[in-house]
Amino acid sequence: MRELWEQPITSELVYQGPIINVRRDEVELPDGRRSFREVVEHPGAVAILAITDDEQVLLVRQYRHATGEVLWEVPAGKLDMGEDPRACANRELAEETGYRAQSLEPLVSFFTSPGFANELLHVFLATGLKKGVARPEADELLEPVLLPLEMLERMAVAGQVRDAKTLAALCLYRLRR
Amino acid sequence: MRELWEQPITSELVYQGPIINVRRDEVELPDGRRSFREVVEHPGAVAILAITDDEQVLLVRQYRHATGEVLWEVPAGKLDMGEDPRACANRELAEETGYRAQSLEPLVSFFTSPGFANELLHVFLATGLKKGVARPEADELLEPVLLPLEMLERMAVAGQVRDAKTLAALCLYRLRR
Numbered sequence: 001m002r003e004l005w006e007q008p009i010t011s012e013l014v015y016q017g018p019i020i021n022v023r024r025d026e027v028e029l030p031d032g033r034r035s036f037r038e039v040v041e042h043p044g045a046v047a048i049l050a051i052t053d054d055e056q057v058l059l060v061r062q063y064r065h066a067t068g069e070v071l072w073e074v075p076a077g078k079l080d081m082g083e084d085p086r087a088c089a090n091r092e093l094a095e096e097t098g099y100r101a102q103s104l105e106p107l108v109s110f111f112t113s114p115g116f117a118n119e120l121l122h123v124f125l126a127t128g129l130k131k132g133v134a135r136p137e138a139d140e141l142l143e144p145v146l147l148p149l150e151m152l153e154r155m156a157v158a159g160q161v162r163d164a165k166t167l168a169a170l171c172l173y174r175l176r177r
Numbered sequence: 178m179r180e181l182w183e184q185p186i187t188s189e190l191v192y193q194g195p196i197i198n199v200r201r202d203e204v205e206l207p208d209g210r211r212s213f214r215e216v217v218e219h220p221g222a223v224a225i226l227a228i229t230d231d232e233q234v235l236l237v238r239q240y241r242h243a244t245g246e247v248l249w250e251v252p253a254g255k256l257d258m259g260e261d262p263r264a265c266a267n268r269e270l271a272e273e274t275g276y277r278a279q280s281l282e283p284l285v286s287f288f289t290s291p292g293f294a295n296e297l298l299h300v301f302l303a304t305g306l307k308k309g310v311a312r313p314e315a316d317e318l319l320e321p322v323l324l325p326l327e328m329l330e331r332m333a334v335a336g337q338v339r340d341a342k343t344l345a346a347l348c349l350y351r352l353r354r
Binding site: 003004005006008014015017018019020022024025027029030031033035036038039040042045058061062063065066067068069070071073076078089097108109110111112113114115116117118119120123138139141142143153156157159161162163164165167168171172174175176 | 181191206214235248253292315320334340
């Protein structure tokens with residue numbers, strides 16, 4: 001892998017915000033030339049593919065200001081500083097949907113936008129679901145919905161699931177069966 | 178959907194760079210309260226799930242400075258200003274791998290990180306592949322590899338595919354079969 005690696009030369013913090021920072025790094029390429037890379041620093045996140053005993057998937061409909069659209073997504077949320085991904089998954093599932101899971105199993109971890117961001121997203125499969133009361137964060141307005149897995153897969157094929165993590169989670173679930 | 182929508186109040190450009198910009202927007206939530214949203218502006222991109230007649234998938238191994246890892250990814254690239262996604266897909270496939278496709282079919286479009294970025298990624302299914310010579314961009318060092326689809330799916334289940342767009346593309350291909 002050494003022949004693809006880029007050596008960092010300089011790093012400049014160009015934006016610092018409540019959720020993301022942005023760096024502008026100069027790197028040396030394997031052939032000795034130099035280039036600049038913009039990097040969005042993100043704390044990382046979890047997503048939860050929560051499936052009921054009768055194969056319904058717990059989703060949230062959420063308006064995403066960055067995209068200008070209401071999206072169908074699996075429940076998800078940012079890691080708090082130093083938070084364990086599994087603990088974060090339990091917390092976000094309960095906050096966003098009210099459900100609690102008897103079993104929470106890691107499915108996959110992936111980068112959402114490796115070209116410009118370091119966000120690593122950990123996906124868990126949640127089963128043995130028990131319903132409670134949702135308590136979303138103050139500035140988070142979302143609508144939990146149960147959809148049959150088969151319907152969600154048809155929506156994905158029809159282009160109605162426009163969220164990368166939800167499609168990636170469906171992929172892993174499908175491939176493991 | 179109206180009840181989830183957020184009304185933009187102010188917008189401040191806090192970083193302007195060669196590939197991304199960052200805005201800090203104030204929004205009014207449906208219940209009248211206000212909040213801030215950081216938005217990474219990205220030109221959008223394409224990715225190509227290119228599959229040979231004997232079900233091998235064309236991948237690139239690429240070091241991603243933002244992640245610090247060499248990733249397995251489907252070929253992909255940013256849209257040039259005003260560029261048609263299909264034209265971009267043909268261009269990126271040829272540049273990164275040397276292959277040309279007789280058929281290029283839209284599979285799905287999705288947001289890679291809807292919580293903080295507007296990057297919309299268009300995935301195409303490329304078939305009828307003909308080999309030529311790769312001409313990657315000057316600062317892009319990558320290694321094209323052909324892998325049997327079945328092996329790639331096993332790698333995904335084993336957690337070795339750590340790129341959201343590649344997993345999402347595999348999902349759509351699997352679901353359509």
